[in-house]
Amino acid sequence: MAAILGCIADDFTGATDLAGLLGRSGMRVSLRIGVPSEPPRDTAPLEVIALKSRAAPLPEAIEQTRAALRWLKAAGAQRYFLKYCSTFDSTAGGNIGPAAEALMSDLGIEQTVYCPAFPENGRSVYMGNLFVGQQPLAESPMRDHPLTPMRDSNLMRLLKPQVQGAVGLVDRITVAQGEQAIRKALEALATQNIAHVVMDAIDNADLERIAGACRDMPLVTGGSALAMALPALYRSEGLISGDAAPPSAPPLARATVVLSGSCSDMTNRQVERYIRQGAPSYRIDPLEVAANGPDAVFRWLAEQELNKAPIIYATAEPAEVKHVQSKMGAVRAGALIEETLASCAVAAREAGARRFIVAGGETSGAVTQALGASQLDVGAEIAPGVPWTYCRSARYPIALALKSGNFGAEGFFTDAQTVLEGK
Numbered sequence: 001m002a003a004i005l006g007c008i009a010d011d012f013t014g015a016t017d018l019a020g021l022l023g024r025s026g027m028r029v030s031l032r033i034g035v036p037s038e039p040p041r042d043t044a045p046l047e048v049i050a051l052k053s054r055a056a057p058l059p060e061a062i063e064q065t066r067a068a069l070r071w072l073k074a075a076g077a078q079r080y081f082l083k084y085c086s087t088f089d090s091t092a093g094g095n096i097g098p099a100a101e102a103l104m105s106d107l108g109i110e111q112t113v114y115c116p117a118f119p120e121n122g123r124s125v126y127m128g129n130l131f132v133g134q135q136p137l138a139e140s141p142m143r144d145h146p147l148t149p150m151r152d153s154n155l156m157r158l159l160k161p162q163v164q165g166a167v168g169l170v171d172r173i174t175v176a177q178g179e180q181a182i183r184k185a186l187e188a189l190a191t192q193n194i195a196h197v198v199m200d201a202i203d204n205a206d207l208e209r210i211a212g213a214c215r216d217m218p219l220v221t222g223g224s225a226l227a228m229a230l231p232a233l234y235r236s237e238g239l240i241s242g243d244a245a246p247p248s249a250p251p252l253a254r255a256t257v258v259l260s261g262s263c264s265d266m267t268n269r270q271v272e273r274y275i276r277q278g279a280p281s282y283r284i285d286p287l288e289v290a291a292n293g294p295d296a297v298f299r300w301l302a303e304q305e306l307n308k309a310p311i312i313y314a315t316a317e318p319a320e321v322k323h324v325q326s327k328m329g330a331v332r333a334g335a336l337i338e339e340t341l342a343s344c345a346v347a348a349r350e351a352g353a354r355r356f357i358v359a360g361g362e363t364s365g366a367v368t369q370a371l372g373a374s375q376l377d378v379g380a381e382i383a384p385g386v387p388w389t390y391c392r393s394a395r396y397p398i399a400l401a402l403k404s405g406n407f408g409a410e411g412f413f414t415d416a417q418t419v420l421e422g423k
């Protein structure tokens, strides 16, 4: 079946989040790792391409985004969704606006919308300001993110320096009035040449209204929760029909490894809890690895019983991350840790691991690419926005749970194992 909705996600945990939420519709979702080198075949109505473009240098991010669009067009997609983080993670240069503008130019359109709200995970947008739970974004732990520290909560201010076109807002008062009011507001903004429109949303009903109003826009951008509302609209228009049986996990040995490179507040708590519960653990010290190489962690891993699901982590509190970055630079530290965790994943797989639980989007990108996965099936949801995924195309069948930094409950690492075992 030809693709209907073509989605481009700027990181890997974001892509599994999106694929999981689209999958709630009961329609088939296909998740591709990177832009496939082959022309489209065996396409699903809902296609997602996972990129590692969020923190990439701008020209590389744009080139990846455009290539993804070309592939999705060839797959037959009629509408497109650009997925970024529900906390609008972008570097100081910022890749979100330029990626959206490149897509707009390639699609020949003058306006798109931006809505990262993800109410189930506590992200809401009000008067253009993004909240994480009760805190404005810039007062949340996201202000200390290792690669994309968020120091402003206002989406219009964040977007403005990233784009050439003008930025506007459709606020909650209008959104609450329904689809027609939203459409009118967008049209009014279009007459003022406002190309980039931030949309307020505080709950799923707001997102459904926005999706309804924007259903004919060739390009919509936002978080996974906005995209979640689209399949039902396509079904009601007769663009998609039928249900897909949720893919089941391939038969897998129990051997598991947990790899954590996220330094979010939630991941810190999850790692601490998992270790407290008795999981075998190894902490990567980036300065030590920079000085002596990664052999010590490989030696440790080789001695582990993988049925005990050991954890290897670089996860650290903000003060420790700052210390490391001051010694070796944020980009070099991030890359070194990602490389080390990716090599651990390959070593664990060679030692028999078939289940991989990974925390952090950049980290997940490095691990998934090193494992050679090219297409993932989306399976059972462990927590909102975190499904298990199954890779049948790699050398061995494996299951991967790619956890966004801030998602999941404190017991996530054991929750993931419980869900996979169907308990």
Ligand SMILES: Nc1ncnc2c1ncn2[C@@H]1O[C@H](COP(=O)(O)OP(=O)(O)OP(=O)(O)O)[C@@H](O)[C@H]1O
Binding pocket: 011, 013, 014, 145, 146, 147, 261, 262, 263, 264, 267, 286, 314, 315, 316, 320, 321, 324, 325, 333, 334, 335, 336, 337, 338, 359, 360, 361, 362, 363, 364, 403, 404, 405, 406
């Ligand atoms: N101790 C540390 N010191 C410095 N950098 C670190 C440390 N531990 C991890 N990092 C780096 O921080 C970055 C964390 O980004 P990552 O995307 O993996 O997690 P996240 O942002 O919490 O997840 P998500 O994007 O899914 O929300 C990675 O590049 C990682 O290598």
Ligand SMILES: O=C(O)[C@@H](O)C(=O)CO
Binding pocket: 011, 013, 014, 015, 017, 018, 084, 085, 086, 087, 118, 223, 224, 361, 385, 404, 405
């Ligand atoms: O939207 C989110 O918060 C996540 O899917 C994500 O993008 C994490 O990197």
